[in-house]
Amino acid sequence: MKIIYADNNATTKVADEVIKQMLPYFGEYYGNPSSMHTFGGNVDKKIVQARQGVADLINADPGEIVFTSCGTESDNSAVYAALAANPEKKHIITSNVEHPAINNLCKHLVKTKGYEVTFVPVDKKGMLDMDILYNAMSDNTALITLMWANNETGVIFPIEEIGKKANEKGILFHTDAVQAAGKVPIDVKAAGVDMLSMSGHKIHAPKGIGILYIKNNLKFSPFLIGGHQEKGRRGGTENTVSIIGLGKACEMAKEHLNEMDTRVRNMRDYLENQLLEKIPACSVNGDKDLRLPNTLSIGFDAVEGESILLLLDQEGICASSGSACTSGSLDPSHVLMAMEVPLKSAHGSIRFSLSFYNTQEEMDIIIKTMVSVIQRLRDMSPFWKDGKMV
Ligand SMILES: Cc1ncc(COP(=O)(O)O)c(C=O)c1O
Numbered sequence: 001m002k003i004i005y006a007d008n009n010a011t012t013k014v015a016d017e018v019i020k021q022m023l024p025y026f027g028e029y030y031g032n033p034s035s036m037h038t039f040g041g042n043v044d045k046k047i048v049q050a051r052q053g054v055a056d057l058i059n060a061d062p063g064e065i066v067f068t069s070c071g072t073e074s075d076n077s078a079v080y081a082a083l084a085a086n087p088e089k090k091h092i093i094t095s096n097v098e099h100p101a102i103n104n105l106c107k108h109l110v111k112t113k114g115y116e117v118t119f120v121p122v123d124k125k126g127m128l129d130m131d132i133l134y135n136a137m138s139d140n141t142a143l144i145t146l147m148w149a150n151n152e153t154g155v156i157f158p159i160e161e162i163g164k165k166a167n168e169k170g171i172l173f174h175t176d177a178v179q180a181a182g183k184v185p186i187d188v189k190a191a192g193v194d195m196l197s198m199s200g201h202k203i204h205a206p207k208g209i210g211i212l213y214i215k216n217n218l219k220f221s222p223f224l225i226g227g228h229q230e231k232g233r234r235g236g237t238e239n240t241v242s243i244i245g246l247g248k249a250c251e252m253a254k255e256h257l258n259e260m261d262t263r264v265r266n267m268r269d270y271l272e273n274q275l276l277e278k279i280p281a282c283s284v285n286g287d288k289d290l291r292l293p294n295t296l297s298i299g300f301d302a303v304e305g306e307s308i309l310l311l312l313d314q315e316g317i318c319a320s321s322g323s324a325c326t327s328g329s330l331d332p333s334h335v336l337m338a339m340e341v342p343l344k345s346a347h348g349s350i351r352f353s354l355s356f357y358n359t360q361e362e363m364d365i366i367i368k369t370m371v372s373v374i375q376r377l378r379d380m381s382p383f384w385k386d387g388k389m390v
Helices: 016-026 038-058 071-085 100-113 130-136 159-169 240-278 305-314 334-338 360-380
Strands: 065-068 091-095 116-120 141-147 172-176 195-199 210-214 282-284 295-300 349-353
Touching: 016 240, 038 065, 038 195, 038 240, 065 071, 071 100, 071 141, 071 172, 071 195, 071 210, 091 100, 100 116, 100 141, 116 130, 130 159, 141 159, 159 172, 240 282, 240 295, 240 360, 305 349, 305 360
Parallel strands: 091 116, 091 141, 141 172, 172 195
Antiparallel strands: 065 210, 195 210, 282 295, 295 349
16 A cells, blocks of 8 residues: 655655665775774764754754754753753743653653743643743743744744843753754754754654754753763764764755745645635644644544544554543643643644655545545544534
């Protein structure tokens, strides 16, 4: 069966061009980039090139890029470095819709280290309450960490505006740009961020590689203490193959940014409009304007998201649920709960996330399949009668 992959916020296909760049470094060129000999030095040259590719995507200097093992490590490293730089400050600001890599870490810091954390709430559109955010900033704040864009809804936070305020107040500012990178333009200098996290597997590089942007001259304590790699900012022999892949993926992401904003956005809008038009009692989760161009989170009354996904799966369509059964509970995700999405549609929420590999024909198949899947589930649902929820 041909797969239609519409779950690109979960992970992406590794691009053929990326694999091509990586392959020789699995086999023939296995040298250690730290070695004195030319054999290792040649690998180091490829890493230099990759670092430039990453830096170009986010308007950073190559020296500001540190390679890590994933987005989660980048997020954790940034938070711990900020706290270490400000040992006397015991307050962190974040939002209540962050990825677990930040959300659970902040909760852990409250529990184990006595930090006070302000989880800034979002409104029904998934947008930050800016008054609460600004009022929470104080002399005791060690760090503001906010995602650039949300993984479930695609809602984009006003990072540049917050960056200005954080800089004025002298508070360190980190952003988790794992979902934003490659989908919208990122300029670390204009955004005023001190640190930024990215992950390779969201932009057609392999899993298990990430980066942390660390602004020049920022006081930084490494999370992994070891050798001199990454100028002492992250110990451990480099994951050379994946770094080389990530460099190529970043070059490609830059080239595809315009297409994301046009063709991919148009496909997403077409999918969204057709679903809203053809299926009664469904609604989009999140701000429709301030949103990643590839993401659609949509809730259907009187059905379960998991059931939709299972039936889509039988047709070879990959999407994901907005109501992941976290820790055995059937609660909707913390993001939809934070947005106070009504339970009747939160439970029936799913996410489609596109990439530049998707096609218009695929959108038509998804639409046709969704119409019949929702009809089938509602026909079986005790909560659906005479064309509406009861
Ligand atoms: C917003 C966000 N942050 C962090 C991560 C974690 O990245 P990784 O899977 O590379 O650890 C993800 C992955 O889903 C994410 O969506």
